[in-house]
Amino acid sequence: MPVSSEVERPKSAPDGPALPVNELFASLQGEGKLAGVPSTFVRTSGCNLRCWFCDSYHTSWEPTHAWMGVDELVADVRARDPDHVVLTGGEPLIHDESATLLRELADDHHVTVETNGTVVPDAPMDLASISPKLSTSTPTPANAPEGVDVGEWEARHEERRIDLDPLSTLVERHDFQLKFVVTGPEDLPEIEGLLDDLRGVADADILDTDVLLMPEGQTREELATTRTVVADLALERGYRYTPRLHVDLWNDAPET
Ligand SMILES: C[S@@+](CC[C@H](N)C(=O)[O-])C[C@H]1O[C@@H](n2cnc3c(N)ncnc32)[C@H](O)[C@@H]1O
Numbered sequence: 329m330p331v332s333s334e335v336e337r338p339k340s341a342p343d344g345p346a347l348p349v350n351e352l353f354a355s356l357q358g359e360g361k362l363a364g365v366p367s368t369f370v371r372t373s374g375c376n377l378r379c380w381f382c383d384s385y386h387t388s389w390e391p392t393h394a395w396m397g398v399d400e401l402v403a404d405v406r407a408r409d410p411d412h413v414v415l416t417g418g419e420p421l422i423h424d425e426s427a428t429l430l431r432e433l434a435d436d437h438h439v440t441v442e443t444n445g446t447v448v449p450d451a452p453m454d455l456a457s458i459s460p461k462l463s464t465s466t467p468t469p470a471n472a473p474e475g476v477d478v479g480e481w482e483a484r485h486e487e488r489r490i491d492l493d494p495l496s497t498l499v500e501r502h503d504f505q506l507k508f509v510v511t512g513p514e515d516l517p518e519i520e521g522l523l524d525d526l527r528g529v530a531d532a533d534i535l536d537t538d539v540l541l542m543p544e545g546q547t548r549e550e551l552a553t554t555r556t557v558v559a560d561l562a563l564e565r566g567y568r569y570t571p572r573l574h575v576d577l578w579n580d581a582p583e584t
């Protein structure tokens with residue numbers, strides 16, 4: 329289900345299946361169970377949410393991109409060394425064509441999909457890296473990025489951010505991790521409530537070690553204030569902690 333209104337579609341989109349691509353780059357997977365693994369990142373543009381803290385502003389609040397045909401994307405990915413690919417965004421799964429890309433790459437790559445868990449594609453993926461959005465992600469006039477008019481996005485974000493149907497389908501169909509962006513201890517009851525709800529409806533085991541707490545922070549300075557608090561919470565509750573290796577290594581530089 330493409331959400332066309334959430335990404336500007338210039339007339340120059342090529343014929344055939346294509347995706348709005350904001351970045352295509354090599355890096356180390358910075359987050360989650362595969363942190364440290366050399367990977368090719370494909371970052372699509374456009375998102376159905378607007379987290380106030382989004383570290384990919386140019387795919388959400390102000391989407392920018394060039395169009396790439398899926399064939400061209402596959403050729404570019406295949407020409408690179410890593411057999412690990414990370415499809416991210418924005419929200420990659422709002423684009424039907426992401427499913428085409430996932431089907432094309434399935435045979436010869438390990439593909440992680442970074443998703444907010446609100447949309448399910450009918451497509452293979454090796455790791456569904458699901459990051460359900462907590463109430464602390466909701467944009468308001470007080471926390472919005474500078475110069476941004478939140479407008480209808482506060483209500484829209486709040487209405488869309490959690491949907492148990494796609495979440496349960498994703499964990500039933502795929503290897504997965506649930507990666508929560510944590511701003512502080514007050515986020516924990518909400519995470520636990522969501523896990524209870526999901527365990528109640530999903531026909532899949534959700535182990536505490538599939539649950540990763542990730543500190544909120546777009547820069548080294550911001551992470552310096554959240555990482556120890558979040559690591560202590562993980563230790564206390566028996567969840568995994570995930571660093572944001574790319575931020576430690578390269579701060580908020582693009583294409584890292
Ligand atoms: C830009 S999002 C794109 C994928 C998808 N839209 C999602 O939110 O999962 C990539 C990852 O960065 C995380 N993220 C975004 N902004 C962040 C921040 N300020 N601090 C920590 N993690 C953040 C998201 O939760 C997600 O796990």
Ligand SMILES: Nc1nc2[nH]cc(C(=O)O)c2c(=O)[nH]1
Binds near residue numbers: 356416442584
């Ligand atoms: N190095 C690196 N690892 C990442 N893992 C998930 C990312 C994302 O933006 O989805 C990301 C990213 O932007 N950079």
Ligand code: SF4
Binds near residue numbers: 377383419461
């Ligand atoms: S869901 Fe992901 S891409 Fe969309 S605004 Fe939130 S962090 Fe950014």
Ligand SMILES: [Mg+2]
Binds near residue numbers: 383384
């Ligand atoms: Mg990122």
